[in-house]
Amino acid sequence: MSPAQRREAGIFYLTVSPWIIGFVLFTVIPMSISLYLSFTKWNVLTAPQWIGLQNFVTMFTNDPDFYQSLKVTILFTITSVPLQLMVALFLAMLLNEATIAIGFFRTAFYIPSIVASVASAVLWTWIFNPRFGPLNGLLRTLGMGTPSWLSDPAYALIALIIMSTWGVGGQMLIFLAGLKGIPRSLYEAAEVDGAPRITRFLRITLPMLSPTIFFNLIMSMIGAFQTFDAAFVISTARAGQIGSPQKSTLFYLLHLYQEGFQFLNMGYASALAWMLFILILGVTYLINRSSKNWVFYSGESD
Amino acid sequence: MATEVASAQPAQKTTFNLRNYQLGEYARKILVYGLLFLLTAVFLFPLFWMLTSALKPDNQIFLWPPKWIPSPIAWSNFADAFGNPQLPFPRFIVNTLIIEAGVLSGRLISCTLVAYGFARLRAPGKNILFAILLATLMLPQAAIMIPEYILFNQFGWINTFLPLIVPAWFGNAYAIFLMRQFFMTIPRELEEAALIDGASTLRILTSVIVPLSVPVLSVIAILTFKDTWNDFLGPLLYLSQPSMYTVSVGLAYFNGQYDVKLNLLMAASLVLMMPIVILFIFAQRAFVEGISLTGLKG
Numbered sequence: 001m002s003p004a005q006r007r008e009a010g011i012f013y014l015t016v017s018p019w020i021i022g023f024v025l026f027t028v029i030p031m032s033i034s035l036y037l038s039f040t041k042w043n044v045l046t047a048p049q050w051i052g053l054q055n056f057v058t059m060f061t062n063d064p065d066f067y068q069s070l071k072v073t074i075l076f077t078i079t080s081v082p083l084q085l086m087v088a089l090f091l092a093m094l095l096n097e098a099t100i101a102i103g104f105f106r107t108a109f110y111i112p113s114i115v116a117s118v119a120s121a122v123l124w125t126w127i128f129n130p131r132f133g134p135l136n137g138l139l140r141t142l143g144m145g146t147p148s149w150l151s152d153p154a155y156a157l158i159a160l161i162i163m164s165t166w167g168v169g170g171q172m173l174i175f176l177a178g179l180k181g182i183p184r185s186l187y188e189a190a191e192v193d194g195a196p197r198i199t200r201f202l203r204i205t206l207p208m209l210s211p212t213i214f215f216n217l218i219m220s221m222i223g224a225f226q227t228f229d230a231a232f233v234i235s236t237a238r239a240g241q242i243g244s245p246q247k248s249t250l251f252y253l254l255h256l257y258q259e260g261f262q263f264l265n266m267g268y269a270s271a272l273a274w275m276l277f278i279l280i281l282g283v284t285y286l287i288n289r290s291s292k293n294w295v296f297y298s299g300e301s302d
Numbered sequence: 303m304a305t306e307v308a309s310a311q312p313a314q315k316t317t318f319n320l321r322n323y324q325l326g327e328y329a330r331k332i333l334v335y336g337l338l339f340l341l342t343a344v345f346l347f348p349l350f351w352m353l354t355s356a357l358k359p360d361n362q363i364f365l366w367p368p369k370w371i372p373s374p375i376a377w378s379n380f381a382d383a384f385g386n387p388q389l390p391f392p393r394f395i396v397n398t399l400i401i402e403a404g405v406l407s408g409r410l411i412s413c414t415l416v417a418y419g420f421a422r423l424r425a426p427g428k429n430i431l432f433a434i435l436l437a438t439l440m441l442p443q444a445a446i447m448i449p450e451y452i453l454f455n456q457f458g459w460i461n462t463f464l465p466l467i468v469p470a471w472f473g474n475a476y477a478i479f480l481m482r483q484f485f486m487t488i489p490r491e492l493e494e495a496a497l498i499d500g501a502s503t504l505r506i507l508t509s510v511i512v513p514l515s516v517p518v519l520s521v522i523a524i525l526t527f528k529d530t531w532n533d534f535l536g537p538l539l540y541l542s543q544p545s546m547y548t549v550s551v552g553l554a555y556f557n558g559q560y561d562v563k564l565n566l567l568m569a570a571s572l573v574l575m576m577p578i579v580i581l582f583i584f585a586q587r588a589f590v591e592g593i594s595l596t597g598l599k600g
Contacts, residue, residue, distance in 0.1 A: 005424070008423050008424055008425065009423075009424070009425035009426060011419075011423055011503050012419045012423035012424070012425035012428060013419075013425060014419075015415045015416060015418055015419030015423065015503070016415075016416045016419040016420065016431065018412040018415060018416055018471065018472050018473050019412070019416040019435065019472060019473035019478060020431070021472055022412075022469065022471075022472020022473050023434070023435075023438065023472075023473075025472065026446070026450060026453075026469050026472065027438065027441065027446060029449075029453070030446045030449030030450050030452075030453055031445070031446060031449060033449045033452060033453070034445075034446070034448055034449035034452075037448075037449070037452075044455075091341065094334055094337055094338050094341070095338075097330075097334045098334060098335070098338060103586070104342075105338050105342055106590070107582075107583070107586065108342040108345050108346050109341070109342070109345050110582075110589075110590075111345075111346075111349065111579060111582065112345055112348070112349070114528055114532075114578050114579070114582055114589075115349075115532075115575050115578070115579075116531065116532035116534070116549075116550055116553075116574065116575060116578070117532060117534055117550075118532075118534050118550040118551075118553045118554045118557075119550075119553060119571040119574055119575045120348075121554075121557075122553060122554075122557045122567055122568075122571050123348055123349075123351070123352050123568070123571055124348065125557070126351070126352075126355065126564055126567075126568065127348055127351060131364075132363075132364040132366065134347075134351055134368065137366050137367070137368070166345065166348065170593055173590055173593040174593060177593075218440075222440065222442055225442065225444075226442055226443065226444045228444075228534075228535055229534045229535065232534075232538075232554075233534075233554045233557060236558060237557050237558045238558060238559075238560055238562075239558075239560065253444050256444070256447075256448075260448050260451075261451075261539065266448060266452065269448050270448050270449065273444065273445050273446075273447065273448050273449075274445070276442065276444055276445060277442060277444075277445035280442045280445075284440060
């Protein structure tokens, strides 16, 4: 290396040092500490006590809440993520077809997603209010059944899924950008060939959009696994238990929060955190591996 | 756009076919706009419901069919929601703004530095570091929630704003990535001229790069402001004293009170939501570009 190159390298490491330090301080060290703690029993007040794999054994054999939270989280993820992506894609395609007032419609669909999660949880609690809320008011007028939504264990999760679909604005914008990137010439050629609309959607839109679908799928999935805010705010309001009613909204992160910050089982909570990390890593890996079969990169020449 | 295509090639079709085609186009347009209006109503209804509830006097809030436009309009709901000495929302707003100031300045300064290094400078190990940076985008934040808490607890930072502000001074993978992409589009010649004049790296950054990067910096600033304003889990973990609450935690606490009045709750939610909505309306382009760029990575 010449002195000039060495100098440049020196400046490089100087400029990126904030991120390197931050990465070590706020990611590497905490993760190592929590890996160690996941093999201990620790209540913060006394020294951590090494118990080997006991936390992980407890998780699978002696913690019904672990299974319950896993069930709630997976059920939510596999229903809300596809629903969100379908609604987001549908909205984006409608916007892509429109020629006037696009800004107005885009704003209308996007604004819900920037509302603070707490404010939207508070608002939807009111909308889902069994006796006086507008949703049941509408259902009553239509002569349909009026569930108790957030206070009924059979409906609480469904209510949260409906609520999460309201906030698809971000995914919609990403889809819209993806749709704009599809060359018009492809559609025009298909139109000349007389391909019907549905064929054009299946043969052009979906394959060309597959990298965007892939990105949205991974990001929404990681987000869904970490659902916390709305479920916490709604279930703890007015003296409710975390994850109430009857643990029907006990998301994984709520269980982790409860173990760590309410019961001060920091060792066990660390083990739960690592289990979630492994779970998300595993699912991301599986989606990534499957992507070879359905994600199509048109720009790749190598 | 599609009608242009149709009128551009009428010679190939008989008039009968063309009319059919255009009728189909009209029907489709009607369907598209019909659906757009319907869905707009569905998406905006909850916000409208929030607004009308916030303006209702106590005796109209539970009426069905609802009074869509309350009369009289209870403007006092805002004063009542914000004047509660038990829940000092003005204090919560100040707290949130203090955190915003610390996070915004930290993130903009640190990310500009780091992104410049990744965009422009050559050094061994750079590619590996960049790959690690991108990998951390996927890291679930929840996995480091407990250990970070333990770390900040050791520092004695619980019930201070420090755990919420200090990490912002050490870069953010998403912002660094976005800025790097932008910096790479700035012509090198501009810097080389300054370099010949003997300017230091820091001087090049402040006098050449930053002035040219206002678009990307505002995207980052706006999205950071929104995320910090809306953050709930962070302040919930680190701030347990009511006088330290942020707006989100304050609202959640208000929502949890036993005898809370819905119209006051909606008034508070509405006011706390407004800064972000106003910001969005004024900076729509930055929002849309920032979000759209997220999906076009790689």
